[in-house]
Amino acid sequence: MKKSIVTMLVAVVTLVFAGAAASDTMSLRGGQPIEDDSKAPAKAKMVIKEGGLERSFKTAPPSVPHKIDKEQINLKVNTCMKCHSAETYKKEKAPQAGKDGSHYLDRNGKKTAKVAARRYFCNQCHTPQVDKAPLVENTFQGAK
Amino acid sequence: MKNGTVRLLVIGVILGIILWGGFNTALEVTNTEQFCISCHEMEATVYQELQDTPHYTNRTGVRATCPDCHVPKEWIHKIVRKIKASNEIYHKILGTIDTPEKFEAKRMQLAQNVWKSMKSTDSRECRNCHAFDSMDFDKQEARSVNKHEEMEEAGEAHDASSKEGRTCIDCHKGIAHQLPDGFDPAWNSPGE
Numbered sequence: 001m002k003k004s005i006v007t008m009l010v011a012v013v014t015l016v017f018a019g020a021a022a023s024d025t026m027s028l029r030g031g032q033p034i035e036d037d038s039k040a041p042a043k044a045k046m047v048i049k050e051g052g053l054e055r056s057f058k059t060a061p062p063s064v065p066h067k068i069d070k071e072q073i074n075l076k077v078n079t080c081m082k083c084h085s086a087e088t089y090k091k092e093k094a095p096q097a098g099k100d101g102s103h104y105l106d107r108n109g110k111k112t113a114k115v116a117a118r119r120y121f122c123n124q125c126h127t128p129q130v131d132k133a134p135l136v137e138n139t140f141q142g143a144k
Numbered sequence: 145m146k147n148g149t150v151r152l153l154v155i156g157v158i159l160g161i162i163l164w165g166g167f168n169t170a171l172e173v174t175n176t177e178q179f180c181i182s183c184h185e186m187e188a189t190v191y192q193e194l195q196d197t198p199h200y201t202n203r204t205g206v207r208a209t210c211p212d213c214h215v216p217k218e219w220i221h222k223i224v225r226k227i228k229a230s231n232e233i234y235h236k237i238l239g240t241i242d243t244p245e246k247f248e249a250k251r252m253q254l255a256q257n258v259w260k261s262m263k264s265t266d267s268r269e270c271r272n273c274h275a276f277d278s279m280d281f282d283k284q285e286a287r288s289v290n291k292h293e294e295m296e297e298a299g300e301a302h303d304a305s306s307k308e309g310r311t312c313i314d315c316h317k318g319i320a321h322q323l324p325d326g327f328d329p330a331w332n333s334p335g336e
Contacts, residue, residue: 050286066285070198072323079318082329092333093287 028135044130052095053129057142061125062095068128073121080122081115097122171226177209183236186210189247193321213269213320214258221268252324259313267312274312291315310334 032038047053049065071079083092097103103119104112173179181187191210194200199208216222241247241254262269276296281289295310314334317323 048285066287070319072318074322076325077318077323077327077329079323079329079332082332085330088330088333 044132047129047131055142056140060142064123064126064128066128068123073123078115078120078122084122085115171222174226174229175211175215175222177211180210185236185241185247189244190321197320199320208273208320212272216265216268217272221265248325251322252326255317255321255324255327259317262313263311266309270312270316 029038046067047065048067051065053063053065055062068080073080081097082088083094084097086096088094089096097115098119101111103115106112106116107118177191181191199213201207215225235241239246241250247254276292276299279292281293284292298310315332317332318327
């Protein structure tokens with residue numbers, strides 16, 4: 001008798017909690033069934049800002065304040081260096097890539113003539129930005 | 145006698161129309177994208193690369209095909225280009241670039257040929273569509289406006305020497321096809 005009461009209680013409590021969880025929890029994909037194609041997010045404009053974008057924290061790689069969709073970074077060429085290389089940045093009025101020399105060092109600390117292989121893919125760290133609110137609220141404050 | 149002259153004239157006119165019309169039609173057939181990419185040398189390489197660029201697919205749906213950039217519009221220049229193209233047929237027969245590897249090995253030379261000819265014509269084929277007069281500088285990025293305004297002023301003053309006779313191709317290489325191995329990006333940034 002006592003055992004069956006406990007079992008029933010446990011069952012009721014479980015049901016209540018399961019019900020509450022099912023109604024309250026919402027995944028980031030919303031009410032989208034998992035087998036359906038997800039809807040494309042609303043398009044956002046690329047941020048183009050003269051003078052550059054503010055960094056999130058002191059040592060953050062600066063974001064790209066212009067479009068880069070026509071640039072080529074491949075085995076043959078890196079067209080970012082049209083404006084950001086040591087020889088061209090002045091006349092193009094562009095910031096120099098790794099002006100402290102950090103981008104011209106190989107892994108053994110030896111100086112390289114061209115941008116070092118491990119820094120070659122600019123957009124691994126430097127990315128263009130879109131004008132959009134973050135998906136999740138974020139209170140991060142970097143050390144200024 | 146008089147009758148014979150008229151007859152000859154009529155035959156001459158009709159024959160003229162047929163021959164000239166036929167010549168022109170044949171010329172136009174060789175001036176289509178379909179004709180250009182009927183050779184795999186063009187279809188498998190430069191045509192594939194073109195498809196990733198704004199000259200092929202873009203917001204407004206205006207497309208530039210091979211001859212728009214590579215064949216002049218004016219008759220006399222067009223004929224000159226068509227005669228020069230016999231060299232392309234010669235190398236097609238020789239098989240100079242009939243594999244992707246051969247093409248890649250020659251890409252720098254081929255690209256430089258095109259850059260040189262575009263430079264020598266003041267980028268005439270670019271300007272068939274892209275005229276400074278039709279550019280809305282308000283809709284361009286600041287970094288583009290500064291340079292285009294400079295170039296337009298230099299062009300108006302007919303003072304090509306002030307900007308070393310610069311023209312579209314001096315900054316806009318590799319916009320429709322991949323750049324060759326060994327290309328220095330600084331080549332797209334002509335000096336002051």
